[in-house]
Amino acid sequence: MRRSARCGGVKFGIVRRIGETIAIALTKDDAPISAFIWRDRKLDPAARYDDILPAIVRSIDKGRAEAFVELENGQTGYFNLNPAYDPPAEGARIQAKVVAEAYADKNVRVRPVNDPPLLVGEDAALKRWTSEIIGPSDDVETLTDQEVIQSVHDARSDIEASSVTLASGGQLHIERTRALTAIDVDTSGTRQGGGVNDRALSEVVRQVVLRRISGLVVIDVVGAPKGAKAKSLHSDFQRGLRGAPIGKADVLPVSAFGLVEVRIQRRDMPMSELSFETCSAGRKALEQAMLMLSEIQLAAEQNVTSRFVIETTPNVRGVFESAGFDWQGELADRYGARFQFRSRPVESPTEFEIMTQ
Structure with a gap:
C-alpha cells in the first residue's frame, strides 16, 4: 500500500451531500493531502476506476497496436494489443476493466478481463481512497461536517x-x-x-x-x-x-x-475536472449544476429558518431532468419545504440565482 509521506497525524472527515459524497484528509497543520469526491452515477455516469463494463470492439489499429471499444455507458475506451495473442475481431463483445478514467480528450483506458460486470460502489471507492491516504498507525482527528466542506473548498482553491x-x-x-x-x-x-x-x-x-x-x-x-x-x-x-x-x-x-x-x-x-472553474468543456453543464446544488445546501444550512427562491435556466434543469434526478425533491426531503423554484431566461447572465425571501 502506498501513502504520502508526512509527519504527525491526519485530520479526516466525510460528508454525504445531495448528489455527491466529499471527504478530505489534512495534515495536522491543515495542509490538504488529498480530497475525495464521488458523484451519484445518475448524474455522472462516466466509467470509474476498477469498473468492469460490457464493451463492443469497434476498431483495431494494428499500426498503433491499439483496439478501440464502445463501453456500455457510451464512452469510448481503448487497450493496447498484446503481440503474443491474436487481436479480437471487430464487433466482438468483451468485458473491459477500467484502469484509467477519461477526461478532456483522453479516452477511458481499459484491459480485457473474463470477470463479470461490476460497477464500483461509493463505499468501495471511499475505502480504497482512505486506505491509500491513512495508515493503520496514523493518529486520526475527525473533522466536523462544516470543517470538511470548508476544507474541500480550500483544497479546490489550492488545486486551481x-x-x-x-x-x-x-x-x-x-x-x-x-x-x-x-x-x-x-x-x-x-x-x-x-x-x-x-x-x-x-x-x-x-x-x-x-x-x-x-x-x-x-x-x-x-x-x-x-x-x-x-x-x-x-x-x-x-x-x-x-x-x-x-x-x-x-x-x-x-x-x-x-x-x-x-x-x-x-x-x-x-x-x-470536478470543478466548474477548471473542468473541460464536456463537463461544464454537470459541474455548473453541482455547484448550484452545493450552494443551495450551504445557504440552507447557514440560514436554518430562511426560505429561498431558486431561479434556474433550462440548461441547469436539463442536467437533472436528463439524469432522472429529482433534485427539488431531495432538497425538500433534507431541508423541508423552504424552497420556491422559478425559471430563469436562457439569456440570463448567470445560470442560476439563490435568493432569500
Whole structure:
C-alpha cells in the first residue's frame, strides 16, 4: 500500500451531500493531502476506476497496436494489443476493466478481463481512497461536517492556483498544457537558494497527489544540479513519488539543463475536472449544476429558518431532468419545504440565482 509521506497525524472527515459524497484528509497543520469526491452515477455516469463494463470492439489499429471499444455507458475506451495473442475481431463483445478514467480528450483506458460486470460502489471507492491516504498507525482527528466542506473548498482553491508558495521561501509555478504539466521552481528573489530544490520537489509530490496530476511532468529546478546533489534530488523525488497513492511513476535523472522529467501513469480523473472553474468543456453543464446544488445546501444550512427562491435556466434543469434526478425533491426531503423554484431566461447572465425571501 502506498501513502504520502508526512509527519504527525491526519485530520479526516466525510460528508454525504445531495448528489455527491466529499471527504478530505489534512495534515495536522491543515495542509490538504488529498480530497475525495464521488458523484451519484445518475448524474455522472462516466466509467470509474476498477469498473468492469460490457464493451463492443469497434476498431483495431494494428499500426498503433491499439483496439478501440464502445463501453456500455457510451464512452469510448481503448487497450493496447498484446503481440503474443491474436487481436479480437471487430464487433466482438468483451468485458473491459477500467484502469484509467477519461477526461478532456483522453479516452477511458481499459484491459480485457473474463470477470463479470461490476460497477464500483461509493463505499468501495471511499475505502480504497482512505486506505491509500491513512495508515493503520496514523493518529486520526475527525473533522466536523462544516470543517470538511470548508476544507474541500480550500483544497479546490489550492488545486486551481497556478502558483504555490513554498514554506521556507520560493514558489512553484504550475501550468498544464495539452502535452504535459510544466512546473517551474522559482526562488522569487529570495537569497536562500540552498535547499529550495529539495523543498520544491517534496511539494511537487504533494501537488501531484492533491491535483491527481498524471502524464508527462517536466520540472525546471533552480540552477543545474550536478554530481552527488543531482543524484540525491533524483532519488529523493523518486522515493517520494513511489510512496504516494498515484499510478506508476518513472523519473529520469536531472538533465544537464536542470530539468527533471517524470511520467506518471494515468489512473483517476484529475481534480480539476470536478470543478466548474477548471473542468473541460464536456463537463461544464454537470459541474455548473453541482455547484448550484452545493450552494443551495450551504445557504440552507447557514440560514436554518430562511426560505429561498431558486431561479434556474433550462440548461441547469436539463442536467437533472436528463439524469432522472429529482433534485427539488431531495432538497425538500433534507431541508423541508423552504424552497420556491422559478425559471430563469436562457439569456440570463448567470445560470442560476439563490435568493432569500
